Amino acid sequence: MSTIDNQGINLRHAILSALNLREAVTVSLLRLTGANFDRRFRRDCADFVRRLPSGAFFEPRYLEDLERILDRIEKVIQQGTRQGFVVDVHAVQGGWMDTVLTAEAAALEAAAEPVRQLLTAMRTVLTIAQAERLAEGLRP
Numbered sequence: 001m002s003t004i005d006n007q008g009i010n011l012r013h014a015i016l017s018a019l020n021l022r023e024a025v026t027v028s029l030l031r032l033t034g035a036n037f038d039r040r041f042r043r044d045c046a047d048f049v050r051r052l053p054s055g056a057f058f059e060p061r062y063l064e065d066l067e068r069i070l071d072r073i074e075k076v077i078q079q080g081t082r083q084g085f086v087v088d089v090h091a092v093q094g095g096w097m098d099t100v101l102t103a104e105a106a107a108l109e110a111a112a113e114p115v116r117q118l119l120t121a122m123r124t125v126l127t128i129a130q131a132e133r134l135a136e137g138l139r140p
Helices: 003-019 022-033 039-051 060-079 103-138
Strands: 081-087 095-101
Touching (some): 022 103, 039 060
16 A cells, blocks of 8 residues: 555544544534623634534634634633642642632533544644645655
8 A cells, every 4th residue: 555545544534533523513612602702702613513514624714713712712711720739738848739620611621622622633634635735746
């Protein structure tokens, strides 16, 4: 099997991995459209959800859309994250740092995970596709 054939298999596998995330991402983004976000964010989520059933989201512009959505979610999660030092007289260092999420931030963290996974899968698909195009261009 040639290198291109192997990449073709990898590309199909990467696409399948991304497609398998559609349902979880749809649920997460629809849940977020009901959250306390502005109208534009809710519209961006709804627009992305509409692309999911057909698989029409493997383009750099849609990657940027999803990055923007995830960036907004992560900012709200960060705002709901609290860190503090927990004193423990039995610990060598006297205690440890603890990170706690508010209830809203914890819910957003859970909702964001499938979105993160899809973003990673989309990057993989686009990178493999680019590698295939470059490899074809190098063939004599």
